[in-house]
Amino acid sequence: MDIFACKIKESHLDVDNDKLYKLISNLYSQHAGRSESNKGGWQSENIISELPSFVDKIKPVVKEYMDEIKLNIELDITQVWANINKYKDYNAQHFHLQSNFTGVYFVKGEKQTGNLLLHNPFTNFNYCWFNGKLVKIITPNQYNSQVVKIYPQPGKLIVFPSWLQHSVEPNLTNEERVSISFDIN
Numbered sequence: 001m002d003i004f005a006c007k008i009k010e011s012h013l014d015v016d017n018d019k020l021y022k023l024i025s026n027l028y029s030q031h032a033g034r035s036e037s038n039k040g041g042w043q044s045e046n047i048i049s050e051l052p053s054f055v056d057k058i059k060p061v062v063k064e065y066m067d068e069i070k071l072n073i074e075l076d077i078t079q080v081w082a083n084i085n086k087y088k089d090y091n092a093q094h095f096h097l098q099s100n101f102t103g104v105y106f107v108k109g110e111k112q113t114g115n116l117l118l119h120n121p122f123t124n125f126n127y128c129w130f131n132g133k134l135v136k137i138i139t140p141n142q143y144n145s146q147v148v149k150i151y152p153q154p155g156k157l158i159v160f161p162s163w164l165q166h167s168v169e170p171n172l173t174n175e176e177r178v179s180i181s182f183d184i185n
């Protein structure tokens with residue numbers, strides 16, 4: 001049997017990414033942004049009221065995810081923010097306090113602009129196995145991996161539990177990596 005599994009939801013949305021990008025670029029030019037996990041990158045304030053049609057598109061995916069894990073609790077999207085990572089920008093490892101689920105939608109940027117890293121949630125796994133060192137696993141799977149990499153791709157949507165530690169690799173290109181994150185509560 002498998003116990004304490006962690007479900008990651010992946011979906012692809014049919015959204016006008018150019019329109020989203022223009023809206024986010026406009027916000028970027030007008031607001032200084034806030035400092036959270038972003039190292040060098042820009043993060044907006046809560047912009048849920050500016051993206052009603054986008055929020056409507058992610059709602060069914062969230063509902064599907066809730067059905068899959070059988071949580072049987074009505075949850076809604078409570079906060080939405082945009083992120084822009086330019087050359088060398090990254091996001092430090094963190095999780096979202098006082099939130100149930102978290103999602104990220106990729107607006108712009110391909111593989112080399114920085115993978116989303118999902119870190120093994122078993123604290124003692126990283127402490128006990130391999131003496132805390134990163135090792136190369138020949139056949140990675142859900143039982144032996146320290147980290148799971150999800151590459152950015154416009155249109156891709158990822159939802160995961162907010163307690164799951166995650167980070168974003170440095171952007172190694174001169175192309176912007178633009179994403180929209182949200183919390184579900």
Ligand SMILES: [Fe+2]
Nearest residue numbers: 037094096166
């Ligand atoms: Fe995050």
